[in-house]
Amino acid sequence: xxxxxxxxxxxxxxxxxxxxxxxxxxxxxxxxxxxxxxxxxxxxxxxxxxxxxxxxxxxxxxxxxxxxxxxxxxxxxxxxxxxxxxxxxxxxxxxxxxxxxxxxxxxxxxxxxxxxxxxxxxxxxxxxxxxxxxxxxxxxxxxxxxxxxxxxxxxxxxxxxxxxxxxxxxxxxxxxxxxxxxxxx
Numbered sequence: 024x025x026x027x028x029x030x031x032x033x034x035x036x037x038x039x040x041x042x043x044x045x046x047x048x049x050x051x052x053x054x055x056x057x058x059x060x061x062x063x064x065x066x067x068x069x070x071x072x073x074x075x076x077x078x079x080x081x082x083x084x085x086x087x088x089x090x091x092x093x094x095x096x097x098x099x100x101x102x103x104x105x106x107x108x109x110x111x112x113x114x115x116x117x118x119x120x121x122x123x124x125x126x127x128x129x130x131x132x133x134x135x136x137x138x139x140x141x142x143x144x145x146x147x148x149x150x151x152x153x154x155x156x157x158x159x160x161x162x163x164x165x166x167x168x169x170x171x172x173x174x175x176x177x178x179x180x181x182x183x184x185x186x187x188x189x190x191x192x193x194x195x196x197x198x199x200x201x202x203x204x205x206x207x208x
Contacts, residue, residue, distance in 0.1 A: 027169065031121055034113065035169040040162055041110040043071055045086040046152060049103040052081040056097060059083075063093060071108050071147065073140055084108075084149060105152040109159065110145060122146075126162065133161045 027035070054076070063085075064072050073084040085093065087105065094100065123139050123146060130137045130148070135158050138149040150158045 027125055028121070031125065032169045035122060035125075035166055037113060038166055039112045040159060040166070041112050042155070042159060043108040043110065045070065045088070045108075047071070047084050047106045047108055047149070048087050048090045049106055049149075050083040050085070050090065051101040051103065052083055052097065053099050054078070054080055056081060056099070059093070059096070063089065071110075073149075106149050107152050107155040108147050108149055109155075109162065110147045126165070129161055129165050130158060133157065135161065 059074075063069070069086065069089060071084075072086075072089075073082070075082045084106065090102075123141065126148060127137060127139055130150075135154050136151055137158065140147045140149060148158070148162075
């Protein structure tokens with residue numbers, strides 16, 4: 024993995040994971056569905072929900088228990104399976120660059136499927152329920168590695184100091200031409 028820059032490393036070193044206790048479902052809905060009443064997403068009863076509308080579909084991530092009560096309102100849907108939501112205890116968005124890239128890369132390098140989600144106030148990773156234990160382990164290892172102080176760089180041992188060189192003129196013989204010139208004169 025590429026080196027994490029110092030500002031990001033410092034931020035991650037102060038971050039803890041928050042695993043939401045509920046099981047969630049991912050549901051694909053048709054784009055022409057009737058709207059879902061807002062009371063289904065009351066913060067007092069729904070810790071996390073995600074609705075993404077695209078040109079050809081709507082994706083919904085809601086607590087499983089809420090979905091069991093909600094699905095009777097809908098004529099057509101495709102449930103993709105159970106997922107877990109892992110959040111971060113710090114408000115990370117737009118504070119520094121690259122942290123979701125680092126988190127996603129670390130999970131991907133360990134073969135863990137993950138969907139990153141973000142708002143301007145918080146960030147989460149959605150993982151298949153069966154991959155939650157590995158995802159938490161890998162992310163905690165990442166955060167722990169950011170808390171470690173860098174090891175001091177080892178200094179190379181150098182050999183004993185070189186002997187001092189004699190001055191340039193000491194011990195040199197005069198050039199033969201000079202010696203011959205002195206004899207003549």
